[in-house]
Amino acid sequence: MNENLYSLFESRFPADRGRPLLLLEDGRAVTYGEAEARCAQYAGLLAGLGLAPGDRVAVQVEKSPEALLLYLACLRAGLVYLPLNSAYQEGEVGYFLENAEPGAVVAQPRSMPWLAPLAARLGIRHLFTLDERGEGSLVDAARGGPVRFTTVGRAGGDLAAILYTSGTTGRSKGAMITHRNLASNATVLHAYWGFRPDDVLVHMLPLFHVHGLFVACHCVLMNGTAMRFHAKFDAGRALEDFRRSSVFMGVPTFYTRLLAEPGLTREACAAMRLFVSGSAPLLAETHADFAARTGHRILERYGMTETGMLTSNPLAGERRPGTVGFPLPGTSVRVVDDEGRACTAGDIGHIQVKGDNVLPGYWRMPERNKEEFTPDGFFRTGDVGFFSADGYLSIVGRSKDLIITGGYNVYPKEVELAIDELPGVAESAVVGVPHPDFGEAVTAVVVARPGAPAPTEAGVIAALKSRLANFKVPKRVFVVKELPRNTMGKVQKNVLRERYSAPGD
Numbered sequence: 001m002n003e004n005l006y007s008l009f010e011s012r013f014p015a016d017r018g019r020p021l022l023l024l025e026d027g028r029a030v031t032y033g034e035a036e037a038r039c040a041q042y043a044g045l046l047a048g049l050g051l052a053p054g055d056r057v058a059v060q061v062e063k064s065p066e067a068l069l070l071y072l073a074c075l076r077a078g079l080v081y082l083p084l085n086s087a088y089q090e091g092e093v094g095y096f097l098e099n100a101e102p103g104a105v106v107a108q109p110r111s112m113p114w115l116a117p118l119a120a121r122l123g124i125r126h127l128f129t130l131d132e133r134g135e136g137s138l139v140d141a142a143r144g145g146p147v148r149f150t151t152v153g154r155a156g157g158d159l160a161a162i163l164y165t166s167g168t169t170g171r172s173k174g175a176m177i178t179h180r181n182l183a184s185n186a187t188v189l190h191a192y193w194g195f196r197p198d199d200v201l202v203h204m205l206p207l208f209h210v211h212g213l214f215v216a217c218h219c220v221l222m223n224g225t226a227m228r229f230h231a232k233f234d235a236g237r238a239l240e241d242f243r244r245s246s247v248f249m250g251v252p253t254f255y256t257r258l259l260a261e262p263g264l265t266r267e268a269c270a271a272m273r274l275f276v277s278g279s280a281p282l283l284a285e286t287h288a289d290f291a292a293r294t295g296h297r298i299l300e301r302y303g304m305t306e307t308g309m310l311t312s313n314p315l316a317g318e319r320r321p322g323t324v325g326f327p328l329p330g331t332s333v334r335v336v337d338d339e340g341r342a343c344t345a346g347d348i349g350h351i352q353v354k355g356d357n358v359l360p361g362y363w364r365m366p367e368r369n370k371e372e373f374t375p376d377g378f379f380r381t382g383d384v385g386f387f388s389a390d391g392y393l394s395i396v397g398r399s400k401d402l403i404i405t406g407g408y409n410v411y412p413k414e415v416e417l418a419i420d421e422l423p424g425v426a427e428s429a430v431v432g433v434p435h436p437d438f439g440e441a442v443t444a445v446v447v448a449r450p451g452a453p454a455p456t457e458a459g460v461i462a463a464l465k466s467r468l469a470n471f472k473v474p475k476r477v478f479v480v481k482e483l484p485r486n487t488m489g490k491v492q493k494n495v496l497r498e499r500y501s502a503p504g505d
């Protein structure tokens, strides 16, 4: 049996291929028929380059309909899709390309001055451009190609995508995601959230991470219906769309920004049936304010790049604020103590998971696979939480040193390593402090090197901007004489978090 995820989607496409898949900001639409044809052309182009099933295609582009079709084309051709956040800088991309050894790279035209020499150095023969308007050498090369393509047969365990996630050591790991991982999660979410034949989803998330690419797009593709497709989040546009749509998915920052709009009313959301939040904790206060203003109780769910979606508040029963709901069908979620013994309800412990949605391992990192999985095959999420007596999971913290800012993960170690390389810096510590818009804000505390000119806040921020994706760059930098340490010599990040969370800092 062909377990290619694309074939599953295709089986759900509407019989009338003239129906829209994408409704664009400028009023145009991309129908299912057009999507199939253009996707076939990209698949044909990539296969024609000599790329074989299992080869990686790295893609660092802004969001556009073509970017989505390119993803579907990779699935269809049996190639492994490797999406990269468009904010990543040269050094970050260099590591991913060196590690993943893609057969082809598709990137923004503005990246070519540094990307072309990098690709040449790494022996990557095929390099294409694709810009935010959906134009570039990729589109030119595919134009006029056959509009049919026979989807390549894949087994469920074959790779569909690799998504890099940073690690506590500062080195990124490629999460290997299989066709089965994605198909099982898509099938479960589509059913659990009760998708209906007339649903229209408002899509404002980026396309290079799990939430926007897999969770949102897969639900729509499984439903064979349309999404209103926007380049990025815009609260005003979202409100306009809510009047003629039914489902919205976002990170908590989307919801706090919507709450700042006077136009967010019960009447503006009357056509909507479901608001989903995830990727970062949704404050119970945001949940309550949103319900008071719109009459809608946001449905919060919990997931990870490595595992897809794991738990969800129910569509029908009580959506309990501050919790992430129940394990999804087919996913085992357990909470264990430091010794690996099951915790009882109410007791806080480590969250571990198992299921068809969980990755088989990290790309070329056998040692990490041993550490991240338990001997009985559960994946260690690094999240800490507890189950209530009636089965709702709450996340109370993380055992991994991680900051989530506006739904993006930032590992302090990576930022600290970049800061420590700057002239005049002896050492640094990076923490997350509460932020009204982004939930948490990356904050750096820097110790100057004796005898060297002291670094300045503006200087550190400017230097980091060319080295790190913008969301990793600290919003504030404090230069201090020394870092607080415990008796073991370990930096006390909790002390720093408290110190720099104070209003006025």
Ligand code: MLC
Pocket (backbone or CB within 6 Å): 204, 205, 206, 209, 210, 211, 212, 232, 233, 251, 253, 254, 278, 279, 280, 302, 303, 304, 305, 405, 406, 407, 408, 438, 470, 471, 472
């Ligand atoms: C942008 N900036 C951020 C940021 N996004 N800083 C911190 N955190 C972020 N998330 C930078 C900008 O570059 C800019 O810097 C400054 O902050 C202000 O930018 P902005 O104009 O306010 O940002 P905007 O473009 O509006 O983007 C904010 C956002 C976006 C929240 C809309 O970040 C976003 O779409 N986030 C969603 C992330 C997501 O999809 N996560 C899912 C991961 S999957 P400067 O210096 O230029 O001023 C996952 C699994 C799961 O986690 O469970 O879903």
Ligand code: AMP
Pocket (backbone or CB within 6 Å): 165, 210, 277, 278, 279, 280, 281, 282, 300, 301, 302, 303, 304, 305, 306, 324, 381, 382, 383, 395, 398, 404, 408, 409
């Ligand atoms: P990522 O690696 O980007 O996939 O991020 C996954 C992490 O995001 C999880 O391990 C959690 O720490 C966090 N996360 C996702 N959804 C939620 C949520 N609803 N509440 C709290 N944390 C969440």
